[in-house]
Amino acid sequence: MPEAPRVKIRHLSDDDDFRNIKTGDEAFLPLKNFINNRAKSYENAHLTRTYVLYEPDATKRQPIGYITLMSTVLDTAQVPLVDDIPPEELDGHLPEVDVDYPYTTYPAIRVARLLVDVRHRGNRYGEKLIAHAFMIAVNLIAPQIGCRFFVVDAKPKSVAFYERCGFKRFRQVRKTERVDGAVVMFLDLNDVLNSTHRSDGGKGGWGGFLPT
Amino acid sequence: MIDSNPFGPVRLTDEEAQLFKEDLQKGAPDSAVRLFQLGQAMYNEFLATGEVEVEAEPSKVQPSKVKAVA
Numbered sequence: 001m002p003e004a005p006r007v008k009i010r011h012l013s014d015d016d017d018f019r020n021i022k023t024g025d026e027a028f029l030p031l032k033n034f035i036n037n038r039a040k041s042y043e044n045a046h047l048t049r050t051y052v053l054y055e056p057d058a059t060k061r062q063p064i065g066y067i068t069l070m071s072t073v074l075d076t077a078q079v080p081l082v083d084d085i086p087p088e089e090l091d092g093h094l095p096e097v098d099v100d101y102p103y104t105t106y107p108a109i110r111v112a113r114l115l116v117d118v119r120h121r122g123n124r125y126g127e128k129l130i131a132h133a134f135m136i137a138v139n140l141i142a143p144q145i146g147c148r149f150f151v152v153d154a155k156p157k158s159v160a161f162y163e164r165c166g167f168k169r170f171r172q173v174r175k176t177e178r179v180d181g182a183v184v185m186f187l188d189l190n191d192v193l194n195s196t197h198r199s200d201g202g203k204g205g206w207g208g209f210l211p212t
Numbered sequence: 213m214i215d216s217n218p219f220g221p222v223r224l225t226d227e228e229a230q231l232f233k234e235d236l237q238k239g240a241p242d243s244a245v246r247l248f249q250l251g252q253a254m255y256n257e258f259l260a261t262g263e264v265e266v267e268a269e270p271s272k273v274q275p276s277k278v279k280a281v282a
Contacts, residue, residue: 004268009254011262048219053266073221076229104229105221112219123268131251132264138248139255153218166244170224171231184222186232191240192248 004123005055007064009132012043012050015061024118027155031115035066039113042068048112051132053125065116067129069136072110074149074186108149108186109137130165134187142193150187159183 018035035050042048053065111133116126134150141147154162159169167185224232258264 004270006265007268008263008265009258010264070219072219075221075223076232077224077226108222110219110222122271124271125266125268127247127250128254128266131247132254132258134247135251135255135258138251151222164243166241166247168235168241170222170228171235182218186222187244188236188240190236192244196248 006057007053007120007123007125008056009051009053009129012039012052012066013061014040016052016054017060017062018066020062021064021115022118023115024121025157027157028115031113034068034113035115039066039068050113051129053116053120053129064120065125065129066113067111067133068113069133070110070112071141071147072108072151074106074108074151076104076106106149107145107147108151109133109141109147111150111152114152126161127165130162138189138192138196142189148189150189152185153182154185156181156183159185 018032021032021035023029023032039048039050043050048068048070050066050068052063054061054063111130114126114129116129137147137150150167152162152167154167162185165187167187170184170186254264254266
């Protein structure tokens with residue numbers, strides 16, 4: 001088996017050319033269209049941030065994958081998550097100790113797009129992109145402005161991939177399916193943030209920055 | 213119903229929110245912890261240089277079966 005080329009992750013560049021990226025499935029063409037037609041304008045408008053997988057030794061700037069992130073909100077309709085659970089049932093997860101937050105919207109980071117070229121799949125590059133995004137949420141966003149969840153609209157065939165990464169499905173009640181069949185999934189950052197960003201073990205105030 | 217805009221907010225119905233609340237109390241799966249450990253090593257390099265090298269880890273799954281897309 002040939003040795004895999006060196007691969008790095010960096011921020012999207014104006015010079016990046018994705019026209020030759022291979023999705024491997026017609027259903028994923030919107031992901032190719034997005035990175036070719038919209039990602040850079042969204043970037044310049046400060047709507048999203050895209051990180052690319054690329055081969056630093058390649059002669060052309062033709063990345064082999066990308067992940068696009070944006071801020072979003074999780075709206076739990078009329079159901080507050082934190083204010084109606086008896087203290088004896090609290091176990092460190094949401095609902096959280098002594099939190100009086102009677103609202104139903106929660107800050108989140110969304111994986112808006114993710115694609116790895118079909119010719120490079122099977123190397124866990126997708127997981128590395130997720131890990132990279134996860135750390136941006138945990139180390140940069142959450143400590144500065146607060147962020148509780150990671151969410152993604154997964155293609156049905158990608159659900160297993162996200163489950164391996166730690167995401168869970170939102171359990172849907174209605175029979176009505178989304179038009180594109182996407183499965184919305186989440187990852188609660190609470191456990192990681194409590195262990196890395198609170199000096200008191202999660203019982204009091206924020207403990208400041210994550211040690212590096 | 214969870215809305216269908218991949219760039220929009222995630223809106224749950226009351227019933228879905230109730231199920232979500234129950235799921236939250238189960239805590240994060242071990243795979244989330246593994247993701248953190250994987251990302252932590254990468255993060256410091258990214259902060260220092262603006263990019264980070266990732267190693268290929270060929271999986272036992274056939275590449276054609278791998279779906280790294282969203």
